Amino acid sequence: MSSWVDGQRPITIAILAMGGEGGGVLADWIVAMGERAGYTAQNTSVAGVAQRTGATVYYVEMFPPPRGNPAAGGRLEPVLSVFPTPGEVDIVIASELLEAGRAIQRGFCTPDRTVLIASTNRVYAISERIALGDGRVDSNELLEAAHRGSKKFIGTDFMQLAEQSRSVISASLFGGLAGSNVLPFSREEFEAAVCDSGKAVDTSLAAFALGYQAAQQPPPQPTPRPVAPKREPVPVAIGRRPSGDGAAVAAAEEEQRRAVATTDPGHLVGPGLQNQAKRVGTEFPEAARSMLLRGCARTAVYQDPSYTDRYLDRVARLAALEPDPSGEARLTTEAARHVALWMCYQDTIHVALQKIRRARLAGVRAEAHAAPGQLMQVREYLHPQIDEITDTLPTRLGRWLAGSAFSRKLVARLTRHGMVVNTTSIIGFTMLWVMARMRPLRPRSLRFGREQQAIDAWLDLAVATAADDYALACEIVECQQVLKGYGQTHQHGTESFTKLIEAAATLAALPDAAPALARLRSAALADEDGKALQAGLAAIQNQPTTRSA
Incomplete structure (x- = not known):
């Protein structure tokens, strides 16, 4: 935009925050600081979409005091923009790493002009959370984009x-922003500017100083990408792949795997599972023991040692079908x-158990910064469906209610608005505890029998496949990845x-x-409606059915 005084232009700042x-x-502080210094300043905001599909964009423009007299007949005050223009933003401040990536994608942050100040923490977007597979955006790629897409990048975990x-x-x-000297x-x-606001001044100044x-x-650098191995390192936590590609992650996991394999395996499962731990250490391939021990702990907590x-x-x-038990043992590890x-599998009993775990409530207190002795309330939003209720009931009763149109209508009417349970109240905690x-009673439930039959099949x-095609048997085992969540997702x-099994x-x-x-x-993990899987199945229908030599 052309300046009202030749040679002067506004300072433009875009803030992306949730x-x-x-x-x-933050925008108000910047405006107040500018006005105090004689700048003409204003800030506007464009609200983002709810549920973390986009942050609110706060836009600040500050025009410096004129160095000379305005042109004859010109305005006495500049006309400032109300929204950032791609390629015309001097400073971008992002409260989260993905928002920094979005600023670059939208053209707010450019390498010829923009100083990017971004927090490197992640708050996962809804699109990342609902993905059937691992939908997380690679933080390493976001860091690479931050360095490439800005004139200067200042990054650290400002949230921490x-x-x-x-x-x-x-x-x-x-x-x-102050430390960037821009x-x-x-x-x-x-x-x-912080002191003049008069709100939470001491804590704000302490965070400001940090x-x-x-x-x-110096800002964090992307982790160099190592040459990809044929297979991933043995994961150290059930149900979760390594979160990064760095050599440090792989090395740490490999070291833990070796430590577990060469020391007493019982320390990972507790005193109640010592016999199972000894069995893992003697009957199963070494490469799979770390995963097996965690499986032992998980199944015991879920049900019991039997x-x-x-x-x-x-x-x-x-494990009995491993061609080389001393090697990678992929089939056993994946199994x-x-x-x-x-x-x-996730049922109402398991959900209730997870809600009232002492470690979980302690984690909530720590996250909320609750002081010792300070009262805290945790409210859970629950929306039970008819299938979740019938699956928990004894087989005959559950099957009868599942086939009853009246019971389905009744449950739908009673639960259509969901329910809120105070986990920290006597009534709410007792409900979940019971x-x-x-x-x-779970082994007598309708779903338990159905799941066990499906697992065995x-x-x-x-x-049956492993004898002829070991790799295909491994892929069959990994097909369990598509079984996630509950309700319609499950x-x-x-x-x-x-x-997939067919x-x-x-x-x-x-x-x-x-x-x-x-x-x-x-393809099955790519979308929830199954279109990608259907396309993949159609693509193989006309392939030859004779295996090559």
Whole structure:
């Protein structure tokens, strides 16, 4: 935009922040500081979409005091923009790493002009959370984009600095802006804007100081990408892949795997599972022991030690088919992971148990910064469906209610608005405690019998396939990945799993059957409506059915 005084232009700042992070307060501080220094300043905001699909964009323009007289007949005040223009933003402040990436994508942050100040923490977007597979955006790629897409990048975990000071991220980001030295104001002028606001001044100044110091340090660099191995390192936590590609992550996991394999395995499962731990250490391949121990702990917590014995018996069927037990033992390792995940399917009993765990409530207190002795309330929003209720009931009763149109209508009417349970109240905690104590009744429930039959049928197919095609058997075991969540999500996953298992029988007669099934599994995880999987199944229908020599 052309200046009202030749040779002068406004300072443009875009702030991308989510609700509750003080983005508006940060914009107000900047405007107040500019006006105090004689600048003409204004800030506007464009609200983002709810549920973390986009942050609110706060936009600040500050026009410096004129150096000379305005042109004859010109305006006495400049006309400032109300929204950032791509390619015309001097400073971008992002409260989260993905928002920094979005600023670059939208053209607000450019390498020829923009100083990018971003917090490196992650708050996962809804699109990342609802993905059937691992939908997380690679933080390493976001860091690479931040360095490439900005003239200067200042990054650190400003959220952690704010929490350390019992403040909000806006204060630490304001300190980062001051420490960047890109604005013509002193540190004292920044701090005066905070003091003049009169709200939470001490904690805000403490977070400001930490942010100021962090801005003086070099920004984090992307982790160099190592050459990808043929297989991933053995994961150290059931149900979760390694979160990064760095060599440090792989090295740490490999070291832990070796430590578990060469020391007493019982320390990972507790005193109640010593017999199972000894069995893991003597009957199973070394590469799979870390995963097996975690599977033992998980199944015992979910049900009881006898259920853990059943888990080990199932994995042992596939361990017996390992061609090289001293090697990678991929089939046993994947079975150890996925059998445990399936056997610990999510039902109302398990949900209730997780809600009232002491460690979980302690974690909530720590996250909320509750002081010792300070009262805290935790409210859970629950929306039970008819299937979740009938699946928990004894088989006959559950099957009868599931087939009753009247009961379905009644439950739908009673639960259509959901329910809120105060986990920390006597009534709410007791309700969930009673539900969690129903674990001994789980083996008699409708869903338990159905799940056990499905697990055995799945393993029977993997065992029958392993003799002829080891790699295909591994892929069959990994198909359990599509079984996730509960309600409609689990229903869609079950439909996709059924199609994958049916396709495995067809693919057994094709060359490269294992890679083909892996592609179908990836397609099943690509979307919830199954369109990608359907397209993948259609693509293999006309392939030859004779396996190559």
